[in-house]
Amino acid sequence: MTTTLLAYPFRLFFLLVGLYGVAIVLAWTGFLFGGLALPVGWSPLHWHSHEMLFGFTSAAVAGFILTAVCNWTGAPPxxxxxxxLLGLVWSLGRVAMWSAGYLPLWLVALLDMLFLPALGVILLRILLAYGNKRNLLLGGMILALSAANLLMHIGFITGKQGWLVQGETLAMNLITLIMLVIGGRIIPMFSANWWRNQGINVQPRVIPALDKACLLITALLIPAAFAGLPWLTGGIALAAAVLNAWRWLGWRGWRTWSEPLLWVLHIGYGWLVIALLLKGLAAFALVGASAWQHALGAGAMGTLILGVMTRVALGHTGRPLQLPPLAWLIYVGICVAAVCRMAAALGWTDYRLGVMFAAAGWCFAFSLFTVIYWPILSRPRLDGRPG
Structure with missing residues (x-):
């Protein structure tokens, strides 16, 4: 089993995502409602945010990117x-973050910051060696995530919240861009392939100029955040929401309702649009800032990560693109988590009740993913091919 888990990056990192997705949310809700003491040595709220962004999400990005780059370039995995070693580096960062109350903060920062630069360098070396310039942007985004991580650690070390907020915001904006780029490539392509195989005469509407405009306007949120002008951030975010909604509607996701492996991806991108809309409204103090943050986290990130992992794990282990029995409940769980967390953030329901239902849905989804996909990820391909 160990040899198989190390045969391809998605195998190891997707299992780590499933396990850590449960652990981090259980710890956070235990702290909020159960009196669990987190030995973190710094702001528990920002520790939770850090681990969702740089622990949980970074593992998901690694599993997908290091697998996809083999398709993009023909490079061996x-x-x-x-x-x-890369998995151990990620794990070392998690151990450091969970022990931050007992270690010097400079050592915690050093150990935690090893992973993303290593991932970025590995990706860029492969892309440059195989002349794949199109995807260099993704490598640059991963290295920029390292800078966001550094900003958060400076905040923890100095005790200045401004650094924490800047690092957190930069990371969220970068992860939004990563989801925008990857989602824009795989969602219309997967949908078109399925429609063709089903004999359905439908094509997603893909407009290259619109795709570039979505990327550009969303990227402008990064310098806008550092400018410190709420009206500028709000205007850009609302414009990004409109353009991305136009793009998303063009993919005709409602025509995939009978295929869970597809509609979950469309729903995930829909949450990205909602997050941008709420970000714009929050800049004008029309909703709380936590609304867009949780639309992005529990909604877009959680849904897209599960959607991608459940599909990639099937295709790259030689299995038919058909959900295993009961695996559709994974999507039910994450949808419940996203809706309940949003309801709590917007004050539509009791905060404690909303967060607890959201945590239950999240943990159910990632636990079920781990249980169902553990044998898929830890056993050889069904077709006998390597990987």
Missing amino acids: LQGGKLL
Whole structure:
């Protein structure tokens, strides 16, 4: 089993995502409502945010990117001892973050900041070696995430909240861009392939100029955040929401209602649009800031990560693109989590009740993913091919 887990990056990192997705939310709700003491040595709220962004999400990005780059370039996968080492580097960061109350904060920062630069360098080396310039932007985004991580650690070390907020905001904006780029590539392509295989005469509407406009306007949120002008951030976010909604509607996601592996991806991108809309409204003090943050986190990130993992794990292990029995409940769980967390953030329901239902849905979804997909990820491909 160990050899198989190290045969391809998605195998190891997707299991880590499933396990850590449960652990981090259980710990946070235990702290909020159960009196659990978190030995973190700094702001528990920002520790939770940090681990969702740089622990949980970074593992998901690694699993997908290091797998996809093999398709983009024809390069052999990172595997064996090198993959194990990268997984251990990620794990070392998690141990440091969970022990931050007992370690010097500079050491916590050093250990935690090893992973993303390593991931970025590995990706960029492969892309440059194979002349794949189109995807260099993604490598740059991962290295920029390292800078966001540094800002948060400076905030923890100095005790200045401004650094924490800047690092957190930069990370969220970068992850939004990563989801925008990856979602824009795979969602219309997967949908078109399925419609063609089903004999359905439908095509997603893909407008290259609109795709570029979505990327550009959403990227402008990064310098706008540092400018410190709420009206500027709000205007850009609302414009990004409109353009991304136009793009999303063009993919005709409602025509995939009978295929869970597809509609979950469309729903995930829909949450990205909602997050941008709420970000714009929050800048004008029309809703609380936590609304867009949780639309992005519990909604877009949680849904897209599960949607991508459940599909990639099937396709890359030689299995038919058909959900295993009961796996559709994974999507039910994450949808419940996203809706309940949003309801709590917007004050539509009792905060404690909303967060607890959201946590239950989240933990159910990632626990079920881990249980169902553990044998898929830890066993050889069904078709006998390597990987």
